[in-house]
Amino acid sequence: MSASSVAPVAIERRHRKVPVRQRLFERWRRPLFAVIDLVVIVLAWEFVVNVAELVQPLFLPPPGEVLSAARELWASGELLANLRLSAQNWFFGYVAGGALGILLGLLVGSIATVHRLSMPLLWAAWATPLIALQPIITAWFGFGAMPIIVLVFISTVVPVALNTATGVSGVDSSLLRAGRVFGAGRTELYRKVRLPWTLPYAIGGLRMAIPTSLIGLLVGEMIGSPTGLGAMIVTSVARFRTDQTIAVVVVFVILSVVLVSLLDAVEQRVGRWRNSGTHG
């Protein structure tokens, strides 16, 4: 298509009414494809295991078996009990880690010298596999809930502190100046300008901490814990009950997706998060 013919067509299209069917398609395109994806994947899974018999059901049980395993685990109360334990451990670690992370971030970000001295260390901690500490933490705290909580805590503190510090140290200086012009004192400036500016960053940090804290939870439970979802995954594989394994993994995935989208929603509400610096 040559360039000269493009423009008039584009103008014409803007005035033309888009047919209802097409508009509906555009609107529902994303969810539609997601549903189609899900159906195709489940059908392919079913086909590979049950129809073509390419994989032994021991290694990859068909969807139906996973579903019945999930129902069985639910009915026996095993799933709920472990889910509750996991949720407890995660919650304590995450809340404590989030609170301390925000405090630490505020401290680091508010004082210029501390900021320059601590940010490299925080970045290094963010870049390193903190879960490698799991065996050492277990040696310190013994078996039980404590090492799991500590691991979740550590995995939460670092991203939250990092993001909060990035936020509080990067306050738009014109806002600070405007505040000063309107006669705000130091504490008022901090409370009314710096903290509101930082809030989305702190929430962004909490959002970033969800996957890392769940990794901490899983690692803590998969290694050296008899209870929790992570332990269920390990023990069911050891008993070759892969149908249960996949059921628990799916529950865990749903859990993590729900938590992430919850924080996403909060993040969206609070707004500006885009230049929070860290990603992935």
Add this chain to the structure above:
Amino acid sequence: MAETVQASRTRPRPPTLSRVLAPFTWKFAVLAEVLALLLIWHVIQGMIGVWDRRFVPAPGDVIRALSDLYQTGDLMGHLTYSASNAAVGFVLAVVVGVPVGLLLGSSRWAYDIGGPPFWAMYSMPRIAFQPLLVLWMGFGSGPKIFIVFLMAVFPIAINTMDGIRGVDRSLVKAARVYGAGPVDVFFKVQLWAALPLILTGIRMGVARSMIGVVIGEFIGGSQGLGFLIYRKSGEFELDAAVGVTFLLVAIALVGMALVNLAKRVFASWYVEGAPQS
């Protein structure tokens, strides 16, 4: 030549030591801080001994344990095992992640169809699969490589996707004006413009792949640095465990520094944090 130009523009000033070192001041400060922390640790544990040193080893203990491990040859064996698994998994992640990111970033259809499973996979804690991977692939290197791949591939693909979407449209238009076809535009403009973000993703991938290394060796492992940490902690040789952990951290940081170097060489025009249009 460049130096003479520089000199004529600014007044020649004698390069005093403080001026030469000025850009590095904060780096030195951080280094000094790390050394100071080590010193405090040494005073608390090595000299006073606040806690039982079997549980909280002093810096000297850690160094001694590491050198012991090195001398018996254990360390190098575990190190090469971990490093080779990590390298294979990581290269796989780059080889798969970059094209996937390019595809998802440049085609709407690909994004609408491939996006949902991609984001679903991304948002789940993939290490939950590790026991299953062991069941599927055995106790050898297979699951270790695969979990490294799984951990590293997503940040690489996502950043590539962001990179290709963020390419300045005027660059593409300019290339078109000069008669570049879609293939040329892709390989000569878009790919290069996206390179800094691709490298950012690769750096992120280095960090994530270390998690994969550790998990892969914690669960169903019998070799490697992660396994070494696990075993030494179990035997309450925490000095060795802490030492190997630090080694792992050092490897991760060196790997990321190397990617940063690559970024400076191949994308020297890119300023980190600059607004992307």
